[in-house]
Amino acid sequence: MHIKKGIGDWVFDIFNLILMVFLMIITLYPFLHVFFASISDPAAVVQHRGLLLKPIGFTTGAYKLVFKNPMIPIGYKNTLIYVTVGTAINIFLTTLGAYGLSRKNVYFKNHIMFLITFTMFFSGGLIPTYLLVKNLGMADTRWALLIPNAISAYNLIIMRTSFEGIPVSLEESAKLDGANDFTVLFKIILPLSMPVVAVMILFYGVNHWNSWFNAMIYLRDRSLFPLQLVLRGILISNSTEAMTAGATTGADIEQVGETVKYATIIVATVPILFVYPFLQKYFVKGVMIGAIKE
Amino acid sequence: MTDLTNRETIEINVPNISKWEIIRKDVARNKYIYLMLLPVVAYYVIFHYVPLYGAQIAFRNFSPSKGIWGSKWVGFKYFEQFFDSYYFGRLLRNTVLISLYDLIFGFPAPIILALLLNEIKNDIFKRTVQTVTYLPHFISLVVVCGMILDFCSRDGLINNILNYFGIESIPFMIQPQWFRTIYVASNIWQGIGWGSIIYLAALSNIDPQLYEAATIDGAGRFKQALHVTLPGILPTIVIMLILRIGQLLNVGSEKILLLYNPSTYETADVISTFVYRKGILEASYSYSTAVGLFNSLINFALLIVANYVSRQLTETSLW
Numbered sequence: 001m002h003i004k005k006g007i008g009d010w011v012f013d014i015f016n017l018i019l020m021v022f023l024m025i026i027t028l029y030p031f032l033h034v035f036f037a038s039i040s041d042p043a044a045v046v047q048h049r050g051l052l053l054k055p056i057g058f059t060t061g062a063y064k065l066v067f068k069n070p071m072i073p074i075g076y077k078n079t080l081i082y083v084t085v086g087t088a089i090n091i092f093l094t095t096l097g098a099y100g101l102s103r104k105n106v107y108f109k110n111h112i113m114f115l116i117t118f119t120m121f122f123s124g125g126l127i128p129t130y131l132l133v134k135n136l137g138m139a140d141t142r143w144a145l146l147i148p149n150a151i152s153a154y155n156l157i158i159m160r161t162s163f164e165g166i167p168v169s170l171e172e173s174a175k176l177d178g179a180n181d182f183t184v185l186f187k188i189i190l191p192l193s194m195p196v197v198a199v200m201i202l203f204y205g206v207n208h209w210n211s212w213f214n215a216m217i218y219l220r221d222r223s224l225f226p227l228q229l230v231l232r233g234i235l236i237s238n239s240t241e242a243m244t245a246g247a248t249t250g251a252d253i254e255q256v257g258e259t260v261k262y263a264t265i266i267v268a269t270v271p272i273l274f275v276y277p278f279l280q281k282y283f284v285k286g287v288m289i290g291a292i293k294e
Numbered sequence: 295m296t297d298l299t300n301r302e303t304i305e306i307n308v309p310n311i312s313k314w315e316i317i318r319k320d321v322a323r324n325k326y327i328y329l330m331l332l333p334v335v336a337y338y339v340i341f342h343y344v345p346l347y348g349a350q351i352a353f354r355n356f357s358p359s360k361g362i363w364g365s366k367w368v369g370f371k372y373f374e375q376f377f378d379s380y381y382f383g384r385l386l387r388n389t390v391l392i393s394l395y396d397l398i399f400g401f402p403a404p405i406i407l408a409l410l411l412n413e414i415k416n417d418i419f420k421r422t423v424q425t426v427t428y429l430p431h432f433i434s435l436v437v438v439c440g441m442i443l444d445f446c447s448r449d450g451l452i453n454n455i456l457n458y459f460g461i462e463s464i465p466f467m468i469q470p471q472w473f474r475t476i477y478v479a480s481n482i483w484q485g486i487g488w489g490s491i492i493y494l495a496a497l498s499n500i501d502p503q504l505y506e507a508a509t510i511d512g513a514g515r516f517k518q519a520l521h522v523t524l525p526g527i528l529p530t531i532v533i534m535l536i537l538r539i540g541q542l543l544n545v546g547s548e549k550i551l552l553l554y555n556p557s558t559y560e561t562a563d564v565i566s567t568f569v570y571r572k573g574i575l576e577a578s579y580s581y582s583t584a585v586g587l588f589n590s591l592i593n594f595a596l597l598i599v600a601n602y603v604s605r606q607l608t609e610t611s612l613w
Contacts, residue, residue, distance in 0.1 A: 009515060016410055020419070023407075024426045026483070030441055033451060046449065050458040097334035100327045107320035112331060115338055121540065122594050124345030125586030126566070127573040131358070132345055148341050151334065181326035210434040213548050217574050228436045235440025236552050261444060265437055272432050280428060287491045 038262035062263035075227035090204040098159035144218035162196040199286035352584035372584035404489030427487025439552035500526035540597030
């Protein structure tokens, strides 16, 4: 069915097109600006007024300084540990929970489900959790970033919903053949649930990648710091100091400091930008699964 | 023993016995399932219910050396101290205002984007816009805040642009009046594309026949959007709104911690950042737990009210 477009439709379409292009520009420009500035001559960047539409001069000095900072590789290494080990723990426990709570005829299922969903809406708060983690002797160890957030109730519910959608007949015939629940879970349910497992890996993985707050409150030992906490030191703490102290002291150091910041941002985001196009569809799928749950 | 008491014990015990019997059989049949659920339940008890139990230090004069039970019970002392303090009004105002602005401007933004994307007929252009606008969601908060601080600094990008138009530089990050605007605007910048996915999903579930019928009835694009599209995604909007209201006082403290500084506390300091400073940095455990508990209770109450109102008005609710 095709309807002839009126003047109003044309006006709307053009307006919409311009708006969308504008939206893309303001989304992308900040990254371009950071990139151009990171390879520009530091003194010229500070002098420059207005938008930066191409690099001014060319130097990789800022990147050399970034890679000289020993905390960057340490942060990367730690983040890699937290992402892989943390996500493995997340997936293991979430799968166990989702399987048990998706089975029929389990007497305490609803009790346990209530126990879990209640925590989504009410919690003891930051301080009691902090004291608990300290009392358990996890403070200043890697465990503090791996165990206290081992399961997300939201993700568990998504996974449970997905497990519930698998036909019961598969499980029943396997049980007739003498399979127990571990066999059913690992041999039948999980192989059929790889898409949702992929989504869970991404959700949990990105969370570990982005997380810095827990590291800040629990870790003192700098050799355990994840990348984001290292970045916070470079991008946030320094900049606020410089701002409040005033821009009069050590102008040269500050100029280099600016481009080093830009280079740090690029070094910290490039890995994500590379995998992003491949991961995007899984993320979108994950949001959809979450939506169906409602 | 009289007849009467005998009968009583029988009447009470019979259902109990059969209930235990059911449970015993259930545990025997599902022993592997319970074995799997054991670490999950243990995790929730230890890391969610023990802190919930530990939250009673809000009512005690807690010191770590004495433990929870050894610390003296002081009732509502810390709550009163908080309500009477200079900070109470400021924190409540900041928390509510930042949340409210974020709700008023941030909540409709992805819905509008989804509706506008829905009107784009060129699939490649549409997908390009989507891919680009999802991108900021994947940039870590620390990096985004680092960029905000840099762009908003006295000689940063935004002031460069302002200077270009002949406007004097504004020290955005140290003037309190700008904090909320920066917070809300950057939230929209980072979240608008990602937030639209759920509405686009809801849009794709609308029956195309409804549009055909509307076209036959002579409805133009605007009327179709108003009478078919919007009602079609209304349940999704309502659910998202309830969840959002339940989090109204849970302002993203991580972002504020990264963006604020003492000169902007006046507008930027919220309950959760205050709890962090008092509890973690100053070790006033009981006081900060009381403040945090107050925050949790208000959130919980808001969620229940929002859910109730929504159930009455739209028949959509969380439970």
